[in-house]
Amino acid sequence: MNKLVVQIQSAHEIAREKLKSGQAIAKRDYDLKVHEHTYSVGDVVYILDTAIPKGKCAKLRPQWKGPGLVTRKITDYVYEVMLRKKLEIINHDRMKHCSDRVLPAWLKRQKKSLKDGSPLRLSESSNSSKYCLCKGPDTGEFMIQCDECREWYHESCVGIGSDKAKDIDVYLCPDCDVSCSY
Numbered sequence: 009m010n011k012l013v014v015q016i017q018s019a020h021e022i023a024r025e026k027l028k029s030g031q032a033i034a035k036r037d038y039d040l041k042v043h044e045h046t047y048s049v050g051d052v053v054y055i056l057d058t059a060i061p062k063g064k065c066a067k068l069r070p071q072w073k074g075p076g077l078v079t080r081k082i083t084d085y086v087y088e089v090m091l092r093k094k095l096e097i098i099n100h101d102r103m104k105h106c107s108d109r110v111l112p113a114w115l116k117r118q119k120k121s122l123k124d125g126s127p128l129r130l131s132e133s134s135n136s137s138k139y140c141l142c143k144g145p146d147t148g149e150f151m152i153q154c155d156e157c158r159e160w161y162h163e164s165c166v167g168i169g170s171d172k173a174k175d176i177d178v179y180l181c182p183d184c185d186v187s188c189s190y
Contacts, residue, residue: 045100047087050122051078052106052115055089055098075106077118090118092157112157113184140165154181 047053054072073091080088085100092114111119140151140161150163150170155178163169166181173179 045103045105046084047078047081047100047103047105049078049081050119052076052108052111052119053078053089053103054106055091055096056102056104058102072104075108075111075115077115077122079122092159114157152179154179154184156180156184 052075054074055076057069057071057073060066060069076089076091076096078087079090079095082088082097087098087100087103089096089098089103092112140159142162142165150173151160152163152166152168152173153160159181161181163173168176168179
């Protein structure tokens with residue numbers, strides 16, 4: 009009987025130690041998220057994408073949307089961020105600084121126009137469910153992604169099949185190809 013009591017007390021002490029270490033880890037992770045991140049107008053950021061469309065696997069989707077451009081500071085914690093085809097109002101704890109060496113051409117243009125003081129313009133379509141040059145939805149056929157602007161295009165719209173796409177190292181869509189040639 010005495011041996012059983014000792015074993016129960018030992019198990020209880022181990023459980024307490026595990027709880028304390030778990031609390032310390034949870035507090036550490038929480039404290040990381042509590043710190044205020046400040047952004048200024050013109051900063052390039054990524055936005056945490058928590059929306060998962062029905063039928064899509066969350067594990068296979070990118071966690072961050074972007075890059076985007078901070079266009080306005082609404083409060084100390086809320087910012088207006090311009091993505092390629094829309095403006096979003098985002099809390100600071102759902103953003104992180106973008107440290108990409110190469111930025112998309114549209115973002116470079118918007119950043120320059122913001123710096124010059126000229127008005128910012130969204131891309132032609134502001135409907136996020138549209139894709140490609142044809143502005144049609146993803147129909148399930150083969151699509152190729154532009155390495156500059158990160159937009160997706162149907163193979164039939166850009167004239168590149170899946171066989172030819174395997175041989176391409178860097179694909180530029182018609183818009184980015186024109187803007188890079190200047």
